[in-house]
Amino acid sequence: MIELDAVTVTAYASHDGRSEDVVTLLGPVTCRLTERRIAVVGANGSGKSTLARLVNGLALPSSGSVRVDGLDTSRDGPAVRQRVGFVFTDPEAQLVMPTPLEDVALSLRRLRLPAAERDARARAVLERFGLGERAEVPVHALSGGQKQLLALAGVLATEPAVLVCDEPTTLLDLRWRRAVDELLAGLDQQVLLVTHDLDAAERAERVLVVDGGAVVFDGDPHEGVAAYRALMSGRRPW
Numbered sequence: 001m002i003e004l005d006a007v008t009v010t011a012y013a014s015h016d017g018r019s020e021d022v023v024t025l026l027g028p029v030t031c032r033l034t035e036r037r038i039a040v041v042g043a044n045g046s047g048k049s050t051l052a053r054l055v056n057g058l059a060l061p062s063s064g065s066v067r068v069d070g071l072d073t074s075r076d077g078p079a080v081r082q083r084v085g086f087v088f089t090d091p092e093a094q095l096v097m098p099t100p101l102e103d104v105a106l107s108l109r110r111l112r113l114p115a116a117e118r119d120a121r122a123r124a125v126l127e128r129f130g131l132g133e134r135a136e137v138p139v140h141a142l143s144g145g146q147k148q149l150l151a152l153a154g155v156l157a158t159e160p161a162v163l164v165c166d167e168p169t170t171l172l173d174l175r176w177r178r179a180v181d182e183l184l185a186g187l188d189q190q191v192l193l194v195t196h197d198l199d200a201a202e203r204a205e206r207v208l209v210v211d212g213g214a215v216v217f218d219g220d221p222h223e224g225v226a227a228y229r230a231l232m233s234g235r236r237p238w
């Protein structure tokens with residue numbers, strides 16, 4: 001369970017290049033997310049990534065608290081990050097090893113498996129993501145979509161209890177987008193999906209709509225998507 005209690009995120013920003021003001025990027029947000037499939041939608045710059053990053057402690061609340069399965073992200077950062085896998089929009093942000101095989105094996109290192117078992121498991125994960133034949137090519141030789149698949153593979157290989165995905169299918173073709181959608185739908189884990197794909201959002205059990213750093217809708221996916229469409233066409237439904 002993900003619990004946000006009166007959470008705000010603030011930052012220092014300069015409007016004139018000299019003085020700095022405190023700006024609120026998000027909040028206050030209070031919610032308790034128990035559903036297995038939760039989607040977050042909103043315009044560019046509305047605060048979706050900030051909300052997602054709070055869940056694994058990549059962003060910390062400036063006030064209020066965030067807890068995942070009872071662990072406070074401000075106090076128990078390493079334990080939270082072990083529970084919560086995070087898939088970035090930009091796969092370059094998380095691929096660090098020279099080859100796909102080494103990258104997934106690195107993710108698996110904390111499971112402390114014998115090296116041969118670790119490699120076998122990494123190969124099996126790569127196979128599942130259609131990257132079996134590219135296991136040992138340089139990561140920089142992969143296409144953008146293949147890198148996105150690799151980033152997702154590396155995170156899922158560690159079997160996190162909660163998965164946060166920040167627009168994980170933006171670079172994927174239709175076939176792989178469907179495959180990743182199906183894969184995410186079939187996971188046992190709780191998944192928080194930040195997405196601009198409104199079909200994917202409608203398949204969730206709960207939708208949060210973020211606008212100007214506030215959660216302006218929280219509830220039924222069809223109603224949430226309709227509210228977001230109305231917002232985007234200039235009709236504020238609230």
Ligand SMILES: Nc1ncnc2c1ncn2[C@@H]1O[C@H](COP(=O)(O)OP(=O)(O)OP(=O)(O)O)[C@@H](O)[C@H]1O
Binds near residue numbers: 011012013025047049
């Ligand atoms: N560290 C920071 N300092 C100042 N402003 C920031 C910081 N991080 C994010 N912002 C601003 O906060 C706002 C929300 O950013 P966020 O990345 O959460 O938006 P988003 O909804 O995920 O957008 P997108 O759909 O474009 O990815 C943006 O205006 C962004 O410029």
